[in-house]
Amino acid sequence: MGIGPGSTEQLTGRAKDAILASDIIIGNDFYLRLVEELAEGKEVIRSSMGKEVERARHCVELAREKTVCMVSGGDPGVYGMASIVLEVLAHDDSAIDYEVVPGVTAATAAASLVGSPLSGDYVTLSLSDLLTPWEVICKRMDCAFRMGVPVAVYNPKSRGRPDNLAQALAIALKYRDGRVPVAVVKNAFRDEQEVRFFTLNALFDDDSFVDMRSIVIIGGEESRIDTVGEKELMITPRGYDRKYVY
Amino acid sequence: MGIGPGSTEQLTGRAKDAILASDIIIGNDFYLRLVEELAEGKEVIRSSMGKEVERARHCVELAREKTVCMVSGGDPGVYGMASIVLEVLAHDDSAIDYEVVPGVTAATAAASLVGSPLSGDYVTLSLSDLLTPWEVICKRMDCAFRMGVPVAVYNPKSRGRPDNLAQALAIALKYRDGRVPVAVVKNAFRDEQEVRFFTLNALFDDDSFVDMRSIVIIGGEESRIDTVGEKELMITPRGYDRKYVY
Numbered sequence: 001m002g003i004g005p006g007s008t009e010q011l012t013g014r015a016k017d018a019i020l021a022s023d024i025i026i027g028n029d030f031y032l033r034l035v036e037e038l039a040e041g042k043e044v045i046r047s048s049m050g051k052e053v054e055r056a057r058h059c060v061e062l063a064r065e066k067t068v069c070m071v072s073g074g075d076p077g078v079y080g081m082a083s084i085v086l087e088v089l090a091h092d093d094s095a096i097d098y099e100v101v102p103g104v105t106a107a108t109a110a111a112s113l114v115g116s117p118l119s120g121d122y123v124t125l126s127l128s129d130l131l132t133p134w135e136v137i138c139k140r141m142d143c144a145f146r147m148g149v150p151v152a153v154y155n156p157k158s159r160g161r162p163d164n165l166a167q168a169l170a171i172a173l174k175y176r177d178g179r180v181p182v183a184v185v186k187n188a189f190r191d192e193q194e195v196r197f198f199t200l201n202a203l204f205d206d207d208s209f210v211d212m213r214s215i216v217i218i219g220g221e222e223s224r225i226d227t228v229g230e231k232e233l234m235i236t237p238r239g240y241d242r243k244y245v246y
Numbered sequence: 247m248g249i250g251p252g253s254t255e256q257l258t259g260r261a262k263d264a265i266l267a268s269d270i271i272i273g274n275d276f277y278l279r280l281v282e283e284l285a286e287g288k289e290v291i292r293s294s295m296g297k298e299v300e301r302a303r304h305c306v307e308l309a310r311e312k313t314v315c316m317v318s319g320g321d322p323g324v325y326g327m328a329s330i331v332l333e334v335l336a337h338d339d340s341a342i343d344y345e346v347v348p349g350v351t352a353a354t355a356a357a358s359l360v361g362s363p364l365s366g367d368y369v370t371l372s373l374s375d376l377l378t379p380w381e382v383i384c385k386r387m388d389c390a391f392r393m394g395v396p397v398a399v400y401n402p403k404s405r406g407r408p409d410n411l412a413q414a415l416a417i418a419l420k421y422r423d424g425r426v427p428v429a430v431v432k433n434a435f436r437d438e439q440e441v442r443f444f445t446l447n448a449l450f451d452d453d454s455f456v457d458m459r460s461i462v463i464i465g466g467e468e469s470r471i472d473t474v475g476e477k478e479l480m481i482t483p484r485g486y487d488r489k490y491v492y
Contacts, residue, residue, distance in 0.1 A: 004258065005348075012350060013262075014255040053490045075354040082358070083365035083484050086474065088492055095475020100358040102251075104258060104348045108321040112328070112346040118370075119329035120378065121386055123393075125367045131485030132366065140367055140393045147369075147389040148382075228332065229341020238329050239377030244299045246334055 001069050002076040002103020003035055006190035010104050011035070018069050018101050026059050027071030027081075034190070035071060056084040063096050075105035079126055079154055107152035110185035110215035113195055115226070115233030117183055117217045121149045127164040128155035134164075141168055145175040150223055150236055153216040157207075165216065169204040172218055176200055180219040183234050184210055197225060197232060247315050248322040248349020249281055252436035256350050257281070264315050264347050272305050273317030273327075280436070281317060302330040309342050321351035325372055325400055353398035356431035356461035359441055361472070361479030363429055363463045367395045373410040374401035380410075387414055391421040396469055396482055399462040403453075411462065415450040418464055422446055426465040429480050430456055443471060443478060 001018045004010035019025060019038045026045040036044070045062075047055040055070070062068045072080035082100050089096060111118045123144040129137060144151050151172070156165040172180075178201035186194040196209055200218065203210075210216060223236040240246070247264045250256035265271060265284045272291040282290070291308075293301040301316070308314045318326035328346050335342060357364045369390040375383060390397050397418070402411040418426075424447035432440040442455055446464065449456075456462060469482040486492070 009260040009263070010258050010348070012250065012256050012258055016259075017255070053486050053492050057492065075350070075358075077354050077357045077362045077364055078368075079366065079484075083362035083481055084486055086362050086472070086479060086481055087483060087486070089474045090472040090479070090481070091492065092474075095477075098474065100362065102256070102350045102355050102358040104321070104350055105354050108323055108351050109348050111323045112321075112348040116323045116329035116332050116346065118323055120325065121369070121371045122324075123367070123369050123390075124364075131488065136394075140395060143389040143393040144369075147386045149386060226332070226336040228335045228338075228344065231341075233332060233336070235329055235332055235336070237333060238325070240299050240330055240333070242377065246299050246303065246337065 001101040002072050002074055002080060003031055004104035005074060005106055005109035005188045006034055008035060008038065010109065010189050012103065015101050015103055021067060022069035023066040024062055024068045025071060026055065026062070026068060031071050031073045052081065052084050056081065056088045059085055060088045060092055060096065064094060073106070074109070075103045076100060077102065078105050078124065106154065106188065106215055109188045110152070111217060113185055113188055113193070114183040114217065115235050117219060117223055117234040117236050118150050118152060119236045119238045121147070123147065123149060123151045124154070125151055126154040127168055128158055129161065138171070141171045145172045148175070148221040150220040151218045153218060155212065156210050156214055156216045157212050165207050165210055166204065169200060172200055173204060176221065181223055181225045181234050182219060183217040185215045185217070186211065187213065188215065197234065247347040248318050248320055248326060249277055250350035251320060251352055251355035251434045252280055254281060254284065256355065256435050258349065261347050261349060267313060268315035269312040270308055270314045271317060272301065272308070272314060277317050277319045298327065298330050302327065302334045305331055306334045306338055306342065310340060319352070320355070321349045322346060323348065324351050324370065352400065352434065352461055355434045356398070357463060359431055359434055360429040360463065361481050363465060363469055363480040363482050364396050364398060365482045365484050367393070369393065369395060369397045370400070371397055372400040373414055374404055375407065384417070387417045391418045394421070394467040396466040397464045399464060401458065402456050402460055402462045403458050411453050411456055412450065415446060415453070418446055419450060422467065427469055427471045427480050428465060429463040431461045431463070432457065433459065434461065443480060
């Protein structure tokens with residue numbers, strides 16, 4: 001089940017009902033804390049980050065007897081727990097009933113806070129090389145930036161590889177004007193939410209604002225910064241201006 | 247404001263509140279009907295498909311005096327109404343207050359109904375050439391399929407160009423084995439919901455099942471069909487099997 005970006009306001013009705021209908025709630029402690037008011041009175045199993053396979057097995061084990069809700073941040077099907085739980089279920093002989101409950105995914109949640117940067121085609125890409133070799137990620141980035149569309153970057157930094165983002169931006173600069181806007185969203189819909197705009201050049205020069213939990217939206221060829229009143233926002237137009245005057 | 251894929255169960259709490267807090271609800275009739283029970287007693291302005299620029303201007307016009315909720319399907323920032331409303335707002339002198347309310351986007355909603363096909367990196371792509379030239383779409387597809395990741399296709403067919411999808415699949419077949427799975431989801435979370443799996447080859451041979459409102463998820467190099475009990479599902483593994491035994 002996906003809780004969306006953070007605040008319980010961004011949960012769907014179905015996600016809420018899934019918690020309420022479950023005997024056991026299991027998940028990473030960070031996400032569990034965001035929904036703990038709803039889980040009151042339930043058995044709650046807190047697991048730490050990086051123990052996804054063990055967590056998925058534990059979940060399937062428990063689901064033989066009880067109704068279990070595996071909590072995932074954003075949408076569970078995007079860098080979330082859905083795939084590993086389903087892999088474990090598929091390896092298992094028993095035919096346990098399941099449902100994947102979608103949520104507001106981190107890319108569009110972050111996008112909503114900066115305007116409309118992902119309005120048309122876009123790419124969702126993670127810079128974490130824990131499960132995908134870095135050379136594969138580089139090849140994907142090359143094709144992604146060549147598309148000319150915005151790229152929503154997850155896991156832009158990690159402890160082990162603090163320069164992943166700089167390498168990604170260098171590839172982007174092969175195909176994009178350095179003045180293209182980039183939005184960095186930290187803690188979308190959570191405490192300490194922070195939004196900042198850069199140009200591709202400026203972020204390449206200094207990306208110290210970006211942390212592990214940031215979503216970085218690198219503009220496409222047509223993305224631009226605009227203003228409504230005093231407020232800056234990032235827009236990727238869908239192309240209405242090619243057909244209409246407004 | 248994004249209503250998510252369809253049923254009111256998939257609305258976020260914030261989206262519900264946005265309707266309740268508004269004086270006027272405006273949108274395409276198809277989406278308005280999905281939330282009409284919540285809009286009871288409100289002024290509702292129904293607009294027809296394809297009148298996005300007029301609808302956006304009308305919305306901004308009304309917003310000078312009243313609180314207006316522009317309804318969009320899925321997430322408003324992905325092929326939705328957010329960009330054009332913000333473009334009109336930015337062209338406008340007045341500093342009208344606005345909020346983009348994210349929703350469950352069609353790609354991940356469809357994905358949740360077929361397993362976990364978009365688990366890692368993926369591309370979101372529309373085949374509609376109403377606002378984007380077809381040659382640009384073809385160039386994007388070439389890069390997208392070259393990435394090797396799953397591609398979520400919106401607007402796979404249109405009245406004017408019924409063979410768009412066949413052309414897309416032909417490009418996919420340049421870079422993918424013809425046995426790669428493809429999921430077609432019709433009317434996700436709405437009446438007459440329907441899900442069907444194909445191989446790339448089979449859908450290329452006969453795509454008559456696909457209609458304008460379908461979401462087509464074309465698997466990446468590692469996507470596969472698996473089973474839980476009797477139920478087929480599509481999984482794109484995240485790569486845990488490269489590190490763990492399960």
